[in-house]
Amino acid sequence: MPRWVAIRILSTIPTLVGVAILVFLLVRFIPGTVVEQILGAQFDISQGQIDALRAYFGLDQPLYRQFWTWASGILQGDFGTSWRLGVSVRSLIWSRLPVTLELAFLSLIVALAIALPAGIISALRRGTAVDAGVRAVSLLGLSLPEFWLGTLFVLLSSRYFGWSPAARYVPFREDPVQNLASMAFPALTLGLVLAANLSRMTRSALLDVMSRDYIRTARAKGLSEHRVLTRHALRTAVIPIMTVVGLQVGYLLGGVVVIEQVFTIPGMGRLAVNAIQQRDYPLVQGVILVSALLFIFVNLVVDLLYAVLDPRARVR
């Protein structure tokens, strides 16, 4: 492994530790004691029972000891047990994660399929009606709450097409066609909103590249406009676009939470919302931690790809 790859990977460790500490502390900020939260105030329980529960959850230990127990568990793949469901948090996340990843992946494809052509055309036809149209639509798209757009899709399709996109979710392994059909509207919703942002970034990245000297040189050499674009401009523009895509994965991982809610898809987002409503804190911690890890991982990959494409980024 080249040295710069190792350095980049190692440099995420402090962030990972920080993220773990933050997720751990988050739950400790709950007002009142956790035990009261679980039992609810309506029960008449003795101090002894409270103490026993506190000991059971390890809450009688000092904070650093609690963190250590929790963190070393995670390093061994043990995310704790759901308070409400009595099942291990890991198995719950494992069963929901593929659904969310599929939704996020499909949304990203939709977004790229729309945003890249739109952004490129907009940049090449700068100042024309096409450019103005793309910019206006993407500005509108940026202003849409994704869950509202999803609601509109549900409404329109059930009213005018006579079928419900919120139909029951079918796992991919059972029936791939049905699965993709049930994912179509959710992915379209998230993809459209994401495309609004990406097309703007694509446009400005390409405009930035097109104004550089080497593009003028390429043109002066007599290259066709098509060749200038594909061989010279797009290659450079890919790098900032890729960075934005990496950052937008964070948006996707948040967006799936509300979209899964709208379309009743049993992914990690619904798991998180249910966990929050039921005050199932180990599960909340697990879901948030896994999402953050995914986000960090994607950006690490983007950074490494970045360095592969642009050797200047390797020198740190």
Next chain:
Amino acid sequence: MDLTHTQSSEMSSGFSVRPRTRSRIARLSAWIRRNPLLFFGTLTLVILVFCAIFAPWIAPYDPLGIAPRDSLKPPSRAHWFGTDRYGRDVFSRVLYGSRNSLLVATTAVAISASVGGLLGLASGYFGGVLDLTIGRIMDIIFSFPALLLAIAIAAVLTPGSRNAIIAIAIVYIPLFSRIVRGPTIAEVSQEYVEAARVTGSGSGRILMRHVAPNVLSPWIVQVSVALSHALLLEAALGFLGLGVQPPAPSWGLMLNEASDFIDAAPWLSIFPGLAIVLAVLAFNLVGDGLRDTLDPVL
């Protein structure tokens, strides 16, 4: 002599009132033509804020007034936006909802813009361990998907508008810290900072009087972008039941309450959603317009 001169010039200016007014209008319309985004965005915002402030005078009904007999009525002359399940007037609730939604978003951004801005200034100016520490903490906050972090914070602190404000504010602090830090580093190496230091100005004075005004424009653009994000985030929190609590209206919460009636009473979903889109679009227009004006490079 002087007196008469002044008088005559005033006289002549008195005569030229008409052309001057026309030129003022001409200048305004020229400015609008140059900054159409900024103009329409600001105009929309002014109208929205006006509606929010004067909601008690504009709203035809009490936003909390229950009228079981009018439950789930479609839009009509009596109820422009229809009524919800309790027979409450949706138009009045959207108007009052703008108060809560705008208040949560602007307060949150005010907090994160000032805290983040100060952190960025300190980080860029002092450098060293402080810069590293702040940078690390910002990286950590930034490592969470924004909506998920906000959900987690709002949920843990117990749902409500105050905690939604805290959650949104925390999520956006790193944006401001980062956007201020870079330009601050560039400014600190300028000669005028050295000059101010030589003349005995303290760090605080140099930062606030000399450096801050010069890193203001990216910060201002970021404020308006963050406002549009914060409104969307507030709506999402409200939609998940983690923002403003019922029976008080907020746009996101109204969409949450509407989700059981998407097909039966679509007006419950449509109008609060349109209100969100309008407000977010206005902030985005202002953001884009400001960027064009303050930062022509991009």
